[in-house]
Amino acid sequence: MTRDADLNFSDMITLDDACKHFLGGKVTVATLRALHKADKLEIYRIGRRDFTTISDLRTMQQKCRVEAPAPSSGSTRSASAGRSATERASAAQTAVMMKLEQRKKSLRGT
Template sequence: MRPERASDVEDDEPVTLAEACRLFFGGRLSPSALRTEAAKGNLDIIQIARKDFVTRRAIEEMKERCRVSRARPASGSDRTPPPGSSRTERGVSAQDAVRMMLKQRKERSETTSTADKKPRTAVVPPKSR
């Protein structure tokens, strides 16, 4: 007998992936999506005679594993950077950081040419016709 509602399914009763999609997700997911979650390690699938099944309990566990935490941003200046990070100090714009870096390079570099040296070749003006 095919269950009509999610409440008709016991916690450990196996249902096909197609039924799970219909019952637990209102058809918004496909069996392929559930297989993808299983491949990622988020869903435990039962395979019997080369047919895939899941339980209500496994679906609930998958939902917990896939829950996105909104507690802190995925990126930004609040995270501690790893050693050698290019993150600029708080309150310093990226443009200011580049200016400081260029200034440091300029101070460290030696002058490679002098103004009092004469060019090695003479400048020849073009011929007029």
């Protein structure tokens, strides 16, 4: 492997080298392939070998970033599931009630 000063961020490196040298051996080639399937990492296949670039690894790092959870009070489960979950349930309940009203009206007519 070359020194960082000699390294071009668009140079292709094998997935094995990416795991060992740039990710410190903390992930496996299988993990990188799974990230590719999840559309978080670009992989280039030349012959039977898979490659990526350091630039693509940095992009993957940003795509995999986990946002900090929103602050919430102790009475709710989470800020993200609160209101929208209630709205979905309310919309479903409204749809069922409308269908029941339509059926009631059609039964009265006979």
